Amino acid sequence: MLDFGDREIDRPIGQGPRRRSPRDPGSRRVAIGAAAAAVVLFGLSVLATLHDDGLRSPPPLVVATPTSEPEPQVPAAETPRASGPSITRIEPRSDTDSPSVVTIRDPAGLSRNAATAHLPDPDLVEPSDYGPLPRRSADGGRPFDAYARPWSGARGARIAIVVGGLGLSQTGTQRAIEVLPAEVTLAFAPAGNSLDRWMQTARRKGHELLMQVPLEPFDYPNVDPGRGTLTVDADPMTFREDLQWTLGRMTNYTGIMNYMGARFVADTGAMQALMRELADRGLGYLDDGSSARSIADTQAASAGVPFAAASVAIDTVRERGDILRKLDEAERVARATGSAIAIGAGFDVTIDAVSAWISEARLRGIEIVGYSALANDPERR
Structure with a gap:
């Protein structure tokens, strides 16, 4: 019998x-x-x-479009101011109140935009035979406020560093403007060249400016500060002409700084005449601290002129190590009293030392400010 496995033998053929x-x-x-x-x-x-x-889903890409040249380090979107910065104070009403004193500065009232910082405010300019002279505006606005470099307003150690003698050397002036941080105040000598051009460059970089005014030293004219020197015995007309020649050499500065002048700054009549002129024009005064007989502080207070005096001269010895030590001395003064002003000249060694020192001082919490931030201003009391 054949074995068909599982096949059903009785199923019809052709059917599954x-x-x-x-x-x-x-x-x-x-x-x-x-x-x-x-x-x-x-x-x-x-x-x-x-x-x-x-x-x-990869994270979105952020694409930065490079610009041709970075803007100078000055506050953006700022507008000219005609008077002092707007300040709001929030003070505790009693010993039980928790808020402490807070000072708020209006950024819109601090300074000018970098793009227009080199342009003089037409309301603060008086045309003259000696060039555009600084003056108060009709509403009392001052160049001292309009051209001041803004600062944080925070409490802490503040130092103003002023580098003077600029304009006399073209290469030295260019290097000072390019290398020195924008917080450094630059002072120009009236006998310099191309001052208006250097002013524009410096202002675009964010620097606050001072004009150095030559004043009569002892043993004048054997010791001669240069053209336009203000003297104690000058008649009022000569005095005015010499001063206006100096003030008209450039614009956009906040005040003046004496160049020499040990005899002049000790003379009451001469200093009163100078301070009256500065008060009328809305300018400040920086005493370089070279004369212990200076009466500039009292005369400035009497006339209502913003005043400050240098604490340390940093480059009487033109050596890097000594300059750095002088800057450290200014820091000690600032930490003890709240502020200090250091002055120097535009030598290469000074420029390099100041730039390096500022980079480190910022890390220690030191704020570098313009001269105007440290001036004793009777109109801001």
Whole structure:
């Protein structure tokens, strides 16, 4: 007998095995299970697609468009001011109040925009035969305020560094403007060349400016500060002409600084005449501290002129190590009293030492400010 395995021998030839009907309960269970599995798989795939695992969607790229030249480090979006900065004080009403004194300065009233900092305010200019002279505006605005470099207003040690004698050497002046940080105040000698051009460059860089005025020393004219020297015995007309020649040499400065002048700064009549002129024009005065006999502080207070005096001369010895030690001395004064003013000249060694020292002083919490920030101003009391 032949063995046909599982084949049903009695099934008609040509017919396959009998299939279950779709309506069979077992078939329905299989179909439902398959459908459910498909739904679950679809849901999981959707969730996986929506989930941000940090791999499918890379972080957006930030593209910076380079500019041709960085702007000078001066506050942006600032407008001219005609008088002192706007200050709001919040003070405790009693010993039980928790708030301490807070000083808020209005950034819009601090200084001028870098793009226009080199342009003199027409309201603060008086035309003359000697060039544009500084003056108060009709509403009392002062060059001392309009051209001042802004500062934070925060408490702490503050130092003003003034580098003078600029304009006499073209290469030295250019290097001083390029290398010195914008916080350094620059003082120009009236006998210098291209002062208006250097003024514009310095102001665009953010520097506050002073004009140096030659004053009569002892043993004049054997010791001669140069053209336009103000003397004790000059008649009023000569005095006025010499002063206006100096003041008209450039614009956009906040005040004057004496150049020499040991005899002049000790003479009451001469200093009164000078301070009256500065008060009328809205300018400040910086005493270089070279004469112990100077009466500039009392005469400035009497006339209502913003006044400051140098604490340290940093480059009487033109050696880097000594200059750095003098700057450290200014820092000690500032930490003890709140502020100090250091003065020097535009020598290469001074410029390099000052630049390096400022970089480190900032890390120690020292704020470098313009001369005007440290002046005793009778109009801001």
